[in-house]
Amino acid sequence: MLKPRKHADIALLRINYLRGPNIWTYRPVLEVWLDLGGLEDFPTNLLPGFNDRLVTLLPALLEHTCGVGEPGGFLERLHEGTWTGHVLEHVVIELLNLADMPTGFGQTRSTSRPGVYRMVFRARDEQVARTALAQGHRLLMAAINAEPYGAADVARAIEEIRTKVDDCYLGPSTACIVAAATERRIPHIRLNDGNLVQLGYGASQRRIWTAETDMTSAIAEGIAHDKDLTKSLLATCGVPVPEGEIVSSAEAAWEAAQEIGLPVVVKPTDGNHGRGVSLDLNNQKDVEDAFLLAEPEGSDVMVERFVRGHEHRLLVVGGRVVAAARGETAWVTGDGTSTVVELVDAQLNTDPRRGNDEGCPLGRIETCEDGAIVLDLQRQGLSPQAVPAAGREVLIQRNGNVSIDCTDEVHPEVDHIVSLAARVVGLDIAGIDVVAQDISRPLHEQGGAVVEVNAGPGLLMHLKPAAGAPRPVGRAICDHLFPDTPEHAKKDGSQQVPVGRIPLVGIAGSQGSQHIARLVAWLLHLSGRHAGLACDDGLFLDQRCIDSASSAHWEAGQRLLMNRSVQAAVFENGAESILRDGLAYDCCQVGVVTDLGGASGLAEFDITEEAQMYRVLRAQVDAVLPGGAAVLNATPADLAAMQTLCDGEVIFYSTDPTAAALAAHRENNGRALYLRQDQIVLATGATEAFLPGLGKLMAWRGRNQRGEMSEATLLAATGAAWALGIPLNLIGAGIEAFGPLEKTMAGAL
Numbered sequence: 001m002l003k004p005r006k007h008a009d010i011a012l013l014r015i016n017y018l019r020g021p022n023i024w025t026y027r028p029v030l031e032v033w034l035d036l037g038g039l040e041d042f043p044t045n046l047l048p049g050f051n052d053r054l055v056t057l058l059p060a061l062l063e064h065t066c067g068v069g070e071p072g073g074f075l076e077r078l079h080e081g082t083w084t085g086h087v088l089e090h091v092v093i094e095l096l097n098l099a100d101m102p103t104g105f106g107q108t109r110s111t112s113r114p115g116v117y118r119m120v121f122r123a124r125d126e127q128v129a130r131t132a133l134a135q136g137h138r139l140l141m142a143a144i145n146a147e148p149y150g151a152a153d154v155a156r157a158i159e160e161i162r163t164k165v166d167d168c169y170l171g172p173s174t175a176c177i178v179a180a181a182t183e184r185r186i187p188h189i190r191l192n193d194g195n196l197v198q199l200g201y202g203a204s205q206r207r208i209w210t211a212e213t214d215m216t217s218a219i220a221e222g223i224a225h226d227k228d229l230t231k232s233l234l235a236t237c238g239v240p241v242p243e244g245e246i247v248s249s250a251e252a253a254w255e256a257a258q259e260i261g262l263p264v265v266v267k268p269t270d271g272n273h274g275r276g277v278s279l280d281l282n283n284q285k286d287v288e289d290a291f292l293l294a295e296p297e298g299s300d301v302m303v304e305r306f307v308r309g310h311e312h313r314l315l316v317v318g319g320r321v322v323a324a325a326r327g328e329t330a331w332v333t334g335d336g337t338s339t340v341v342e343l344v345d346a347q348l349n350t351d352p353r354r355g356n357d358e359g360c361p362l363g364r365i366e367t368c369e370d371g372a373i374v375l376d377l378q379r380q381g382l383s384p385q386a387v388p389a390a391g392r393e394v395l396i397q398r399n400g401n402v403s404i405d406c407t408d409e410v411h412p413e414v415d416h417i418v419s420l421a422a423r424v425v426g427l428d429i430a431g432i433d434v435v436a437q438d439i440s441r442p443l444h445e446q447g448g449a450v451v452e453v454n455a456g457p458g459l460l461m462h463l464k465p466a467a468g469a470p471r472p473v474g475r476a477i478c479d480h481l482f483p484d485t486p487e488h489a490k491k492d493g494s495q496q497v498p499v500g501r502i503p504l505v506g507i508a509g510s511q512g513s514q515h516i517a518r519l520v521a522w523l524l525h526l527s528g529r530h531a532g533l534a535c536d537d538g539l540f541l542d543q544r545c546i547d548s549a550s551s552a553h554w555e556a557g558q559r560l561l562m563n564r565s566v567q568a569a570v571f572e573n574g575a576e577s578i579l580r581d582g583l584a585y586d587c588c589q590v591g592v593v594t595d596l597g598g599a600s601g602l603a604e605f606d607i608t609e610e611a612q613m614y615r616v617l618r619a620q621v622d623a624v625l626p627g628g629a630a631v632l633n634a635t636p637a638d639l640a641a642m643q644t645l646c647d648g649e650v651i652f653y654s655t656d657p658t659a660a661a662l663a664a665h666r667e668n669n670g671r672a673l674y675l676r677q678d679q680i681v682l683a684t685g686a687t688e689a690f691l692p693g694l695g696k697l698m699a700w701r702g703r704n705q706r707g708e709m710s711e712a713t714l715l716a717a718t719g720a721a722w723a724l725g726i727p728l729n730l731i732g733a734g735i736e737a738f739g740p741l742e743k744t745m746a747g748a749l
């Protein structure tokens, strides 16, 4: 056989993380500029054996659709010959799929330089995407050069990506809430490397931190951390709880146990995950041993009545039970030769639900390290190293195995009691631990009780139950934060703003965009809203300068969206910033495009002529919400075509009342702005009216001596304000009163 020729590595020239809507798609992507070098002359059909080697390593590539649109499409492309840059895209996407971070979107396009390609793929997290790219690159080169690289290497690559997902991406509970928000088209911004996430923008945002929200009271959380205090508050309100007391020594624990009546439980007052909890204690030695086990785990130790029954976890969100799960006790059966530790590893730890990483609903059982297990074994006359007789059933764990869904079984009375418990403690989201024989019967009938109330409860047991249906708890939490009721869908001027959003205006193009941005922000400010502005002049809040550095870019835009006092925001979007970072927001109410100029200076992005600008600036129109509007200059012929991209309304403007696109749009009853008799005309279909409050533009021109603002700019800003529903006479008067921005820094005051 011919020895395959050795090809030099595909060079990764530049990697851009596009964090917002961009020229490829409206979602974040990693954009990679790559140089195939010599491989430019070797599409896949000219690389002997490559296709087979690749598909052996990643069999699921057979399912990839690619342009052809059906499974097998990509394979067809491999056979007929496709460039290796395109193959890299599919390899990376497949590795992400295998690492449980499915991506779906990818594209590879040639550039004006031979052999240089731009490859992009959807990337929810930059670090994860970069890792997947590096691993995919290695795999691909190995397959091209027939280097030793096998299934074990693929598994290692996937593991590397998974580790990155664990390190960098949201934990599973947070991810499910964010996913539910995304489904409702509520945007999110991560506020730290962990699980603190903002849902929604500006003043309409809510925050979550794992399963806590900005409505979770700190006092309530403090109460929930103290089991004794929680129980006393619950008891006051008639919620059944096991009686008990706090003790400070082993002797006192035994005394308390006798008072309460055997059997009892000994546990720390502020522990979690069942650490230091000993159940069903029947004699002095067990109680005293249990005290010693519980003492180091928390600040105090409590003894309480042992409630017979199964362990249950009920999740209450916004006063309603939204999910319930039941626990199982964990047992092993002796075989006469294996130790308890070996039996646990063979019979319990092999359960795929068990593991120590975040995605596992149940933890691994560490027989020797878990004091409660060792004590329970002792009570059965065993130790971790003992060898139980063949067929003997040994109890390993009594609690901590909650994962059988029982949401539909919960009795209305139990529902009422646990909702009450959450309310009494004061938590908007609570995990209530209930011990009961049968959750489908009222608690008082069976002596059941609430044993603990948890703030920030884990959600995994409801998302990945061992048996029964997963429950949409993320959706429940999201709906709790953003009720979708008619009263809540707040009115903003005449403009309906979707839940979690504030009115956003984006301006793209090379003519006067910063003046448009400033004037629109000024008009929003006059209409009584705390308006943010990110433009080339700086970053402003309510006309106050926060940062005087040029702010027509992604980072500055994010600062406005994160600001909880911002009720509306205006962004100047330079073409370069769209190419480098994408838009700062996922969607906006109003998107303005003034012209298709600005191609010069973008050679770095392989843009040299005006015709290419359409693709860049359209991102601004693609991002317009269905209830929003694109405000487009009708004069440049190519620009008007953007109207077909808009999910919302289109408003055309032109200094020339006879512009073709304008006339056609009015024929269709569309809105338009133009100049006549030296005044601004607002037209809806055939109906026309002068903008009130402004009068002839002669006076405005006089004030605008430096000629900073052109008439087209004035029309664009007026159009945006009209689209936002700002009252017309306020727009007119506002334009009259508009002066130069003070750039004094707030900090200097």
Ligand SMILES: Nc1ncnc2c1ncn2[C@@H]1O[C@H](COP(=O)(O)OP(=O)(O)O)[C@@H](O)[C@H]1O
Pocket: 227, 242, 265, 267, 270, 271, 272, 273, 274, 275, 277, 279, 304, 305, 306, 307, 308, 310, 311, 312, 398, 399, 400, 433, 435, 451, 452
């Ligand atoms: N008084 C009790 N009677 C019966 N079982 C109990 C009692 N207290 C705790 N348990 C069991 O132990 C588990 C852990 O106790 P809990 O108080 O919830 O501690 P943690 O904070 O560690 O979760 C409970 O879910 C329940 O199954």
Ligand SMILES: [Mg+2]
Pocket: 273, 274, 433, 452, 454
């Ligand atoms: Mg508990």
